Amino acid sequence: MMQDPEFIRGDSEEAPGLTILQRGPDNLEPAFSSALGSSLTPADRFYVRSHFEVPRIEAASWRLAIEGEVDRPFEIGLDELREMPSETRMALLECSGNGRIYLESIQIGIRWERGGVGNAEWTGVPLVALLERAGIRPLAVEVILEGADEGDFKPPQHETPGKIRYARSLPLAKARKEEVLLAYRMNGEELAPRHGYPVRAVVPGWYGMASVKWLRRIIVTDRPFHGFFQTMEYAVWERQHGLPTLVPVSEIQVKAQIARPAPHEVVPKGTCYRILGAAWAGESDVAKVEFSDDSGQSWATAKRLGDPIRYAWQFWEHDWHVPNTPGRRVLMARATDSRGQSQPMERDTDRRDAAISHVLPIEVEVR
Amino acid sequence: MMQDPEFIRGDSEEAPGLTILQRGPDNLEPAFSSALGSSLTPADRFYVRSHFEVPRIEAASWRLAIEGEVDRPFEIGLDELREMPSETRMALLECSGNGRIYLESIQIGIRWERGGVGNAEWTGVPLVALLERAGIRPLAVEVILEGADEGDFKPPQHETPGKIRYARSLPLAKARKEEVLLAYRMNGEELAPRHGYPVRAVVPGWYGMASVKWLRRIIVTDRPFHGFFQTMEYAVWERQHGLPTLVPVSEIQVKAQIARPAPHEVVPKGTCYRILGAAWAGESDVAKVEFSDDSGQSWATAKRLGDPIRYAWQFWEHDWHVPNTPGRRVLMARATDSRGQSQPMERDTDRRDAAISHVLPIEVEVR
Structure with a gap:
């Protein structure tokens, strides 16, 4: 949708067991009926949600910046991140569009059936460890996770501000939770390029759009971030005094x-x-x-x-x-x-x- | 756009001097070349921006509710409002879409030329007087102005939460400013139905979408209101750490x-x-x-x-x-x-x- 990509439904030759929902960027889905062979979903059978083409990132030159409302902004490379104390935890990711094919009134977007969900074991550094190293300032309210994936920004029916990168924010309270990881391993293996190599966020309990892949920047902010992917996309209505008000999608529903x-x-x-x-x-x-x-x-x-x-x-x-x-x-x-x-x-x-x-x-x- | 209305461009028989940009709801525009006969734009030559059909309101039964984060919520009728100390002040209103016909890349929305602007003398009660009577609570941050105009809510490409009313919020700081009026007279005359009869907001210095017509409810809130008309419509991008973030349209630009x-x-x-x-x-x-x-x-x-x-x-x-x-x-x-x-x-x-x-x-x- 972002780049007038092709919408198709067919088997993937390069990724056996996954159905191609979209090409360029690729969006791939396993059949849920074949998903429960093991409690851990293998990486090559895990659904793929891409907003833009997979960015090609060299591990040697990759840097992650931590900036914004912090006392000591810094950058970190992959070796240094891997040397920090790590945690391994199991977490399910579900695409917030999983099941969209069942919505008769929704005619656009990726037509996920029921396979936009997977369960894996993630290894990485808790986000809070990096935030604490940078020193969160008192006015901080949110943490923006910015990916390296970028593309043309085409909001429907409006002018374009040009290229954008995928970015999503977390309230500071969630960003500080121990379960939120900057992960560099999935089921014990290095992350595959399409799953966010070299480092992705894993935000357990939240729909997949929060688990930003190909991380390049972490920005602590003093105001809520209303980026494209929390207003135009990945946002739902909540009633306030009887009036619909748009809020970013967050926690996975039971x-x-x-x-x-x-x-x-x-x-x-x-x-x-x-x-x-x-x-x-x-x-x-x-x-x-x-x-x-x-x-x-x-x-x-x-x-x-x-x-x-x-x-x-x-x-x-x-x-x-x-x-x-x-x-x-x-x-x-x-x-x-x-x-x-x-x-x-x-x-x-x-x-x-x-x-x-x-x-x-x-x-x-x-x- | 909200109700699949007809987009046309032609002279209005019922409103001579106004060009019909849209019918059902009506959106009407004078030629700017004929706008400067007097410093005050006559009501029947003032641009008309409607999101839904004009609601038919009886003065005798009209009530305005003031509620939300206030100590003493109350309702007020038209006679009582008119008995409160009033002010008369000149203020220009400009539709935030004025000049849209010059944007080649924008193919939807009302095609305003340059006549979506007018200057009038408004008589009414300062909004702050009603807020003070209700007693603003310490956690209040915004004031929602809700109109009686309603219709089907059809955000592009998404499911509909049904009927909505037009509503727009002001930050508390602006809502408290002396210039913001609940107006019941325009150029010394009772408001015409299409200009918000019996009572409309007039928010001087802000684009017209803030000056909610046909007021029915004023809601003080403890969080920002992200309604349809400040996210899907009447919102622009601002850069935050280089990332576009969506903010409601507010002040009129020079x-x-x-x-x-x-x-x-x-x-x-x-x-x-x-x-x-x-x-x-x-x-x-x-x-x-x-x-x-x-x-x-x-x-x-x-x-x-x-x-x-x-x-x-x-x-x-x-x-x-x-x-x-x-x-x-x-x-x-x-x-x-x-x-x-x-x-x-x-x-x-x-x-x-x-x-x-x-x-x-x-x-x-x-x-």
Whole structure:
């Protein structure tokens, strides 16, 4: 959309297992039905969301600047960053457009099905360590993360201020949280170019747009940042005194997805079929997963597997007694988080084309 | 644009002297060449900017609510408002899209020529008087002005949250200024329905979008309001650490416009022709007006007429020695305010489709 790219839907030759949603910049999606082979999504099966072409960055010349409302602005290179104390933590990333193909009224943007989500183990330096080294000034309110990816800036129906880089801000309170990493490893390997090599942000609990790839600059600011990617894109409406007010997309909403069966799979009638899926809950925890085989009229509690890990997904299963009557059947899953928030049945249109977390049906063929 | 209205350009039968730019809602513009007959623009020759259909409001049942971050929320009717101490002050209003027809790259929105500006005398109660009666709480930062005009909300390319009303906020500092009025008279007459009957805001020094018509609610808020008309519309880019950040349109930029001659007028060669125009300067004062007959290569200082009145326009004139050579001639005017800001020669594309204040040429025919 930014550079009049090609919208297509087809298999990728260079990235087997990923569907090409868009070329130039590339946006790639795995089938969610094949996503749960392991709790960690392999890097080459992890969804790719690009706003501009992948920037080619040499590790030797890469520098990250920390500036703005800080006492001691500085730059850091890759070797020095790798020598700092690091942490490894599991975190799910979900594209805020995941599920957009289910929104009939949205005709533009990347048409994610249900594969715009993945779970990985990230290694890097907590952002707060760099902020503290720079010395945050008292007036600071936000931290802008700027990537090296850039391109033509074409807001619809308006003049262009020329080239821009991808940038996104975090409130200072989130930027200071220990879980926010400047990551240089993904599942124990160096980051792939399309996943942000050499260093990307990982902002656990927030939709993927916050986890800025190809980091080049960290800017502490004394006022909210209203850049393109938190106003024109990745922003939703919230009501204030009954009036819609535009706010940047932030926390991932609670969600469960069915991985098995795949949509339109043929399921043998009268058998016991093990439904498999994953659920996640932003900055909260998954407290319940439910399953329905009657379009949401009745719900059965599914079994969550393993111990929950904050910010990661949790697998779940349910033994479904497949009815004896052949025909099409609509299956649904619904999660509830530890704050009591459940997935709604209907789309909240205030969320525009982002944060799609209402219950999404899967249709199968009982035969 | 909000309601798929008709875009047309033609004379209005119901409003002689106004050109119809759009119907349903109506947007009407006088020719600027006929605007300077009097320092006060008559109400029926004043530009009309409507986002939705004109709401039909009965004076007897009209109520204005003052609520939000106040100690004593209240409602007030028209009789009671008229009984409060009132002020009468001259103020210019300019549509932030005035001159949009000169922007080749902007293909949508109302195609204002140069007539989206007028100067009137407004009578009403200072907004600050009502705010003080309600008691502003310490956490207050903005004041939202909500109109009674409403319609379908269709942000481009996104889902609709349904019907909305026109609303715009002011920072508390501006809302408290003595010049901001809740006006019920225009040039000594009751407001016409299309100008905001029974009560509208008049925010001198700010583009017209701040002067909300058909007021129904004043909401004091503890956070910035990012409504549709200060993000999707009426917002411009400002650079913060080199990154574009979206800010609501606010103060009117300094500008001079030529009223005489009209564009494409035939001017007799070798004569002395009296150029006439008006200039204005937002919250500042006009300090200089210049004239050029050679596409801006050389400039002569024009003569400003009368004493300047803050927030109003000031007429100016210049005796132009029309060259002896027949042919097309490009005329320009340029104003400078008392802060030293001059009109730029080139469009600042960060301003999107709003706040069009670069020097606009007039072409005439010397014969």
